[in-house]
Amino acid sequence: MSALVSLQSVSMVYGRGADAVRAIEDVTLDIAKGEFIAVVGPSGCGKSSLMKLISGLHLPSEGRLTIEGRPVTGPLKSVGMAFQNSNLLPWRNAINNVLLPLEIVQPHRSRIRSERAQYRAQALKLLESVGLAGFAEKHPWELSGGMQQRASICRALIHEPEILMLDEPFGALDAFTREELWCTLRDIQQQRKVTVMLVTHDLREAVFLADTVYVMSNRPGRIVMRREVGLPRPRDLEVTYTPEFQSIVHDLRACIGGRH
Amino acid sequence: MIQVVAPLLFTVLLFVLWEAVCRIFKLPLTILPAPSEVFGSLWQFRVPIYDNALVTLWTTIAGFLIATVFGLLLGIFVGWHRTVYSALYPVMVGFNSIPKVAVVPVLILWFGLGEVPAIITAFLISFFPIVVNVATGLATTEPELEDVLRALGASRLDVMRKVGIPRSMPYFFGSLKVAITLAFVGAVVSETVGANKGLGKLMLDAQSAFQVSIVFAGLLVLAVLGIVLYAITALIEKRFTRWAFRGQHR
Numbered sequence: 001m002s003a004l005v006s007l008q009s010v011s012m013v014y015g016r017g018a019d020a021v022r023a024i025e026d027v028t029l030d031i032a033k034g035e036f037i038a039v040v041g042p043s044g045c046g047k048s049s050l051m052k053l054i055s056g057l058h059l060p061s062e063g064r065l066t067i068e069g070r071p072v073t074g075p076l077k078s079v080g081m082a083f084q085n086s087n088l089l090p091w092r093n094a095i096n097n098v099l100l101p102l103e104i105v106q107p108h109r110s111r112i113r114s115e116r117a118q119y120r121a122q123a124l125k126l127l128e129s130v131g132l133a134g135f136a137e138k139h140p141w142e143l144s145g146g147m148q149q150r151a152s153i154c155r156a157l158i159h160e161p162e163i164l165m166l167d168e169p170f171g172a173l174d175a176f177t178r179e180e181l182w183c184t185l186r187d188i189q190q191q192r193k194v195t196v197m198l199v200t201h202d203l204r205e206a207v208f209l210a211d212t213v214y215v216m217s218n219r220p221g222r223i224v225m226r227r228e229v230g231l232p233r234p235r236d237l238e239v240t241y242t243p244e245f246q247s248i249v250h251d252l253r254a255c256i257g258g259r260h
Numbered sequence: 261m262i263q264v265v266a267p268l269l270f271t272v273l274l275f276v277l278w279e280a281v282c283r284i285f286k287l288p289l290t291i292l293p294a295p296s297e298v299f300g301s302l303w304q305f306r307v308p309i310y311d312n313a314l315v316t317l318w319t320t321i322a323g324f325l326i327a328t329v330f331g332l333l334l335g336i337f338v339g340w341h342r343t344v345y346s347a348l349y350p351v352m353v354g355f356n357s358i359p360k361v362a363v364v365p366v367l368i369l370w371f372g373l374g375e376v377p378a379i380i381t382a383f384l385i386s387f388f389p390i391v392v393n394v395a396t397g398l399a400t401t402e403p404e405l406e407d408v409l410r411a412l413g414a415s416r417l418d419v420m421r422k423v424g425i426p427r428s429m430p431y432f433f434g435s436l437k438v439a440i441t442l443a444f445v446g447a448v449v450s451e452t453v454g455a456n457k458g459l460g461k462l463m464l465d466a467q468s469a470f471q472v473s474i475v476f477a478g479l480l481v482l483a484v485l486g487i488v489l490y491a492i493t494a495l496i497e498k499r500f501t502r503w504a505f506r507g508q509h510r
Contacts, residue, residue: 090503155408
């Protein structure tokens with residue numbers, strides 16, 4: 001596996017002078033093509049900053065960040081993002097929300113008017129694959145939280161990005177819906193072989209889904225642990241009850257620390 | 261049903277009370293004419309009232325439409341960037357604080373007696389809420405959503421077109437309700453200060469001739485027109501921003 005994303009001693013600072021906040025310090029990591037990584041850590045440890053960095057929304061203050069060997073200089077079109085809040089546009093129905101990125105990214109942008117039907121079919125298929133077959137014409141407020149999040153993930157995937165970035169995408173959902181969506185995400189990743197970076201608080205989520213888990217420390221965020229999850233794929237929810245799984249979660253938890 | 265009956269009942273009650281007060285205290289016609297008197301004058305002078313009301317209505321709507329276009333464009337410009345917002349905002353607040361009555365004589369000086377000062381006054385008084393609302397709608401776009409689009413390589417214009425402007429539409433249509441009533445006030449104020457036609461002018465003339473019941477008839481027409489204009493803009497608002505009213509029955 002070749003490195004798709006590579007960070008070498010990358011630091012990131014918000015603001016200048018005395019007000020400057022060091023969000024990320026000396027982070028070195030590689031993400032291979034098709035790898036699923038998870039970044040876990042306490043609140044405000046710069047996990048989201050790391051996401052902004054890799055998506056090209058923020059440039060590193062120090063260090064070297066390359067994607068496919070080329071240094072990152074601005075937003076990457078090959079990224080899809082989804083957040084804790086689904087951020088669907090309330091005036092668009094589900095399918096039109098999913099189509100939104102295609103109205104921005106070339107070459108779809110100039111084609112979408114003339115080939116709308118084709119793109120719609122593609123979006124419908126994607127919605128079907130996450131179990132939203134009958135909900136394409138529904139507006140966001142007519143969908144449950146879990147459905148909104150599914151639609152949001154579809155929106156992140158529609159333009160077939162190289163990298164899917166998820167910032168606590170299941171954080172606001174109840175435990176059962178969350179586990180359901182884990183499986184949806186697992187299947188999507190398996191089918192599409194997309195590279196995924198998942199930022200989360202939930203250690204079980206990280207271990208269940210990821211190939212590699214990174215633990216970040218408090219601000220400024222550093223990588224304090226890298227743990228490969230050796231569990232065989234495809235993984236079933238049952239795996240979360242095995243001692244191997246538990247022991248990885250336990251190790252990660254110990255590394256994050258804090259009062260118990 | 262109750263939503264139609266309740267306001268009607270209340271209005272009728274108000275008129276009955278007014279009539280009763282006038283009769284019980286035997287108020288002179290020059291102080292407060294009873295509704296019966298007012299409706300009498302309304303019927304008697306229906307032709308001049310109608311003619312003048314048309315003028316007021318047209319100046320109001322002209323001023324309001326100019327304010328809508330201008331307010332929307334300026335609002336988008338102001339909401340475009342934080343710097344523009346902070347640069348223009350104080351000046352606009354200052355401008356809005358000037359009583360428009362004080363501007364009317366200047367307008368008459370420039371444009372002469374006629375409909376133009378009324379249109380401009382209606383415009384001046386009503387564009388501000390539109391600008392503020394549109395700018396606020398744009399300024400409160402969720403940063404995460406902006407990230408999603410910017411990460412795709414969206415330009416500022418793309419973000420505006422796809423997210424900012426549709427998002428600010430409920431604010432925009434909401435402000436139209438405020439603006440239309442203000443435009444009406446502006447037009448009438450201007451006519452009262454100086455004009456050759458319009459309800460304001462009619463009321464001013466009637467007042468100087470101690471025809472107080474005509475003044476009240478004019479007020480009544482103003483109130484009714486105000487309600488109608490408000491209702492129309494409210495209807496337009498509901499029609500165009502249905503998604504923002506999702507809680508209510510669709």
